[in-house]
Amino acid sequence: MRVTLCVVGRLRAGPERDLIDDYLTRFERTGRALGLGPATVIEVEDKKGGGSVAEAALLRKAIPDRALLVTMDERGRVMTSPEFANKLAGWRDNSQRDLAIIIGGADGIAPDLRAEADFSLSFGKMVWPHMLARVMLSEQLYRAATILSGGPYHRA
Secondary structure, eight states: EEEEEEESOOOOOOHHHHHHHHHHHHHHHGGGGOOOOOOEEEEETTOOOOOOOOHHHHHHHHSSSTTTEEEEEEEEEOHHHHHHHHHHHHHTTTTOEEEEEOOTTBBBHHHHHHHHHEEESSSOSSSSOOHHHHHHHHHHHEEEEEHTTTTOOOOO
């Protein structure tokens, strides 16, 4: 199952980008044998300042056809890492070829795009900067792959 992170904003070179690249590379290596990956990041940017509605239009263009759509949203479901791993495995086992995970911009995800989501995931009630949310999501994808592979990375 291919994973596309559809995100608002451009992340420049630096420690956050290094972490994301590292975790997504690890996810691909570990996930390949499990039918997970590759993972790609598509960044969109509304240069005209149209807010979440304009960002939603750009995000829709980044979503692969027939992808299962997951939004990162503080109103979403809070899960443990094993629960998230099992969710990914379930989507994969239901022959889902593409998974798109959306991280919105400063104004969040437009309500109409949020309503289109098949699932909404939350890292808690706190709001996280999008660059940290990307790092955390990338790490959780890698952690999910290690959980599913029986690897030692995750210690419950």
